[in-house]
Amino acid sequence: xxxxxxxxxxxxxxxxxxxxxxxxxxxxxxxxxxxxxxxxxxxxxxxxxxxxxxxxxxxxxxxxxxxxxxxxxxxxxxxxxxxxxxxxxxxxxxxxxxxxxxxxxxxxxxxxxxxxxxxxxxxxxxxxxxxxxxxxxxxxxxxxxxxxxxxxxxxxxxxxxxxxxxxxxxxxxxxxxxxxxxxxxxxxxxxxxxxxxxxxxxxxxxxxxxxxxxxxxxxxxxxxxxxxxxxxxxxxxxxxxxxxxxxxxxxxxxxxxxxxxxxxxxxxxxxxxxxxxxxxxxxxxxxxxxxxxxxxxxxxxxxxxxxxxxxxxxxxxxxxxxxxxxxxxxxxxxxxxxxxx
Ligand SMILES: NC(=O)C1=CN([C@@H]2O[C@H](COP(=O)(O)OP(=O)(O)OC[C@H]3O[C@@H](n4cnc5c(N)ncnc54)[C@H](O)[C@@H]3O)[C@@H](O)[C@H]2O)C=CC1
Ligand SMILES: O=C(O)C(=O)Cc1ccc(O)cc1
Numbered sequence: 146x147x148x149x150x151x152x153x154x155x156x157x158x159x160x161x162x163x164x165x166x167x168x169x170x171x172x173x174x175x176x177x178x179x180x181x182x183x184x185x186x187x188x189x190x191x192x193x194x195x196x197x198x199x200x201x202x203x204x205x206x207x208x209x210x211x212x213x214x215x216x217x218x219x220x221x222x223x224x225x226x227x228x229x230x231x232x233x234x235x236x237x238x239x240x241x242x243x244x245x246x247x248x249x250x251x252x253x254x255x256x257x258x259x260x261x262x263x264x265x266x267x268x269x270x271x272x273x274x275x276x277x278x279x280x281x282x283x284x285x286x287x288x289x290x291x292x293x294x295x296x297x298x299x300x301x302x303x304x305x306x307x308x309x310x311x312x313x314x315x316x317x318x319x320x321x322x323x324x325x326x327x328x329x330x331x332x333x334x335x336x337x338x339x340x341x342x343x344x345x346x347x348x349x350x351x352x353x354x355x356x357x358x359x360x361x362x363x364x365x366x367x368x369x370x371x372x373x374x375x376x377x378x379x380x381x382x383x384x385x386x387x388x389x390x391x392x393x394x395x396x397x398x399x400x401x402x403x404x405x406x407x408x409x410x411x412x413x414x415x416x417x418x419x420x421x422x423x424x425x426x427x428x429x430x431x432x433x434x435x436x437x438x439x440x441x442x443x444x445x446x447x448x449x450x451x452x453x454x455x456x457x458x459x460x461x462x463x464x465x466x467x468x469x470x471x472x473x474x475x476x477x478x479x480x481x482x483x484x485x486x
Pocket of ligand 1: 154155156188190193196197215217218240241242244245247248351355
């Protein structure tokens with residue numbers, strides 16, 4: 146739908162990858178890239194996006210261009226956009242609730258946003274055409290738009306994304322320290338540990354900026370977390386099995402009732418994609434490997450393959466456990482795997 150996508154990055158190797166993968170049409174410095182831009186998408190860690198807003202404010206932007214971002218927190222970037230950008234330039238904050246613990250252009254996937262919630266945080270007095278332009282762009286990815294104010298967005302994601310990230314990383318950190326005394330901690334770290342801590346592999350710089358731009362929302366949650374952990378500790382100390390079981394039951398019931406995104410016409414649930422070399426026998430090798438481990442593969446397809454380039458296989462499983470087992474198996478076999486949540 147866009148006539149041309151121009152990529153800007155501090156890292157020339159990232160731009161080369163983006164060109165090779167045909168994600169951008171050409172690379173250019175910022176001042177050249179924004180000439181005639183209809184939409185400018187800031188897809189950098191949050192503080193970098195704020196710095197880029199300052200850079201943009203110094204440039205002669207096309208009068209009708211709309212600026213958006215994809216950062217994990219919204220209050221700071223929206224406040225700065227309002228202060229920094231010229232009044233005639235619209236800024237529509239955005240946050241795709243999709244992605245993974247992987248970063249970099251190689252973790253990109255053309256169907257990543259399909260069925261995902263994509264939050265937009267326009268000001269209430271924003272120009273309708275500006276919101277519509279970003280809405281059209283986002284809808285083309287298959288995402289479902291949710292309009293929120295930046296404060297509410299930041300409060301919600303603090304609980305469903307930022308606190309879990311901190312807890313996962315803290316858990317890994319604790320076990321890593323134990324692992325210095327006894328290497329068997331790492332040997333025994335199996336499925337459950339890996340499931341709970343997957344996100345802890347995320348980009349540290351990105352998460353640093355998320356914590357620093359959403360501290361107001363995250364810190365009260367950390368206080369509450371400490372209170373709840375102490376309570377659990379007291380139940381164990383008092384041998385209060387009923388309280389412990391009630392706690393686990395409530396958690397399991399709520400977790401089980403979460404809506405499964407991705408079901409339906411566009412994409413069945415429980416999928417992952419695997420980056421594979423474009424060479425004969427690859428599909429057979431992967432199917433055989435999964436079969437040997439009795440993993441219930443429902444379907445296998447080629448998502449994207451260009452001659453002489455890497456391709457992507459899309460694997461569909463009957464259930465979540467099979468998908469998670471497959472991800473672990475393929476990753477331990479050296480494949481790069483992306484979960485399609
Ligand atoms: N990783 C994920 O799953 C998700 C990330 N986000 C948000 O997306 C944003 C980017 O995250 P990722 O794509 O994961 O990071 P990334 O590290 O994969 O990509 C960031 C890119 O920006 C470039 N960059 C950094 N500073 C720059 C600057 N000043 N000028 C030009 N280029 C610059 C880097 O070289 C890199 O290529 C973050 O704000 C994050 O909160 C949002 C949803 C999901
Ligand atoms: O890894 C996952 O499952 C994620 O939830 C990815 C993610 C990371 C950061 C975001 O701001 C939004 C989504």
